Amino acid sequence: MPTTYEPIATTTLGSAAASVSFTSISGSYTDLVVVNFTISGNGSASLTVNGDTGSNYSRTFMYGDGSSAASGRSSNASSFTYTVGGTTNVYSATILNLMNYSNSTTYKTFLLRGNDPSGATAAHIGLWRNTAAITSLTITCASGNFPTGSTFTLYGIKAA
C-alpha cells in the first residue's frame, strides 16, 4: 500500500509574528492538514487562501467552554476565522483539514477541531467559494502576534 501523510513544511516562530504563510503548495496530494500550536491575543486566528481577501468565506461552528455549548456562523466573510487559545503560555492545538484542495471544479471545504485547554473546545466547518486549486495558505493572528515558539506544520495526504 502506498505510504502517505507526509510533512510538507514546518514553521517554528523564532520571534513573534502577525502571520504565517505556506506558498507554492504542490497539487499532488488529496487533502492537506495544518496543525498549529499557538496563542492569539483575542482567542482567534484567520485563514485566507491564495491571497484572497474578498468576501468569499463562510463558516459554521460550535464550541463548549466548560459550562455551556453554543453554535454560530458567519457568511460573506473576508477570511475563515477559527478558535485558538488566548491565554498567555497556554498554547492551543488546532487541526485544520482542507479536503480535496487541488480540484478545480468545486468550492473548497475546511474541517477544523480547535483545542484550547484554557478556554474551549470547538469544531468548525468552513467554505471558500472559489473553484481554484489551493496553492497558498496564510494564517493571521486576529489580535497582536503569534508568540515565539508557535509551530505551524503542513502535511499532505494522498489517496490511492
Next chain:
Amino acid sequence: MSPLLQTFANGSALAYRSLSAAAAGDYESIATVTGTGSNFEITFNSIPSTYAHLQIRCFVNDNNIGSAINMRLNGDTNANYTRHRLIGNGTSTSAAGGLNLTQIPALGNAGLPTTSLTYGVFIWDILDYNDTNKYTTVRYLSGQDSNGSGGVDFGSGLWLNTAAVTSITLRANDSGSSFTTASKFALYGIKSA
C-alpha cells in the same frame, strides 16, 4: 518522518513519534472510490487486517438531494448500531443518541449541501477494527457550510458485533441521491508499532 530522539548523558536514548501525525510508513492509502453520478452508496470490500485502525476521508455531494451519510459494517443491515452525536446548526447546539439503528448516520441534521459546487466533508475513524473480543467503535467529524446554512456534526457509533471489520459501506439516506463524479471516498490504514 523520523522519530524525535532524546539522548542522555549516559548514552541511552528515547525515541518519540509525533503526536500530530503518523510517522512515514504508518499511515497508508488502501483504496479510493469516486462517485459515478448514479450511485447512492459505496463499499470498501476485502479490507486487509494488517492495520490497527482505519480512517475514511470523504468529500461528498449527492446531486443536491441533501441526504445524511450512513455507515454500515460487514454488510450488516440489522438493528445492531448505536450512535451519539453533538451538532451545531449555526444558531444552537444539540445532542442526541440512537439505539437499535440499522446504520450509523452522520450529518443527519444539516444534510449534504444542496448547491452543486459545495461539498460536505467527513472524517471517520474505525478503531481497533480487527479485534474480535469487543464491539467495534467508530467516531466521526463532519460538516457542510453553504454560506448562510449548514452544520457541523461530531459523533461516535458502536456496532454490536465482535467480528473483525472486513467491509465498510457508506450510503446516502435517500435512495434518490446520487454521488457526483467529484465525490471522493478515501480509505486509509493506520499501523501500530
